[in-house]
Amino acid sequence: MSDVKNKIRTFIVENYLFGDDEGLEENTSFLDEGIVDSTGILELIEFISEDFSITVEDDELIPENLDSINNVTAFIGRKTS
Structure with missing residues (x-):
C-alpha cells in the first residue's frame, strides 16, 4: 500500500499544498487543517476514481474514507480487494 500512499500524498501536495508537505502526516485531517475544501x-x-479505477458511492463520501492519507489509502484498499 505504500505506493498508494505515495500517490495520494503527491496528489495532495501538488494540488493543495503548492509543493510544500511540511507538517503533512499520514493521519493529518484534510478538513480540520483546511488542506482540502x-x-x-x-x-x-x-x-x-480515475487513478485506481474505483467508483465512490454517495454513502462512501464520509471523513472516515477521505479525510487523511491513511483514510484514503485504507478506503482504496477496501474497494480494490
Whole structure:
C-alpha cells in the first residue's frame, strides 16, 4: 500500500499544498487543517476514481474514507480487494 500512499500524498501536495508537505502526516485531517475544501474533496474523488479505477458511492463520501492519507489509502484498499 505504500505506493498508494505515495500517490495520494503527491496528489495532495501538488494540488493543495503548492509543493510544500511540511507538517503533512499520514493521519493529518484534510478538513480540520483546511488542506482540502468541499470542491477539493470532489477533485480527490475524481483522482482516486480515475487513478485506481474505483467508483465512490454517495454513502462512501464520509471523513472516515477521505479525510487523511491513511483514510484514503485504507478506503482504496477496501474497494480494490
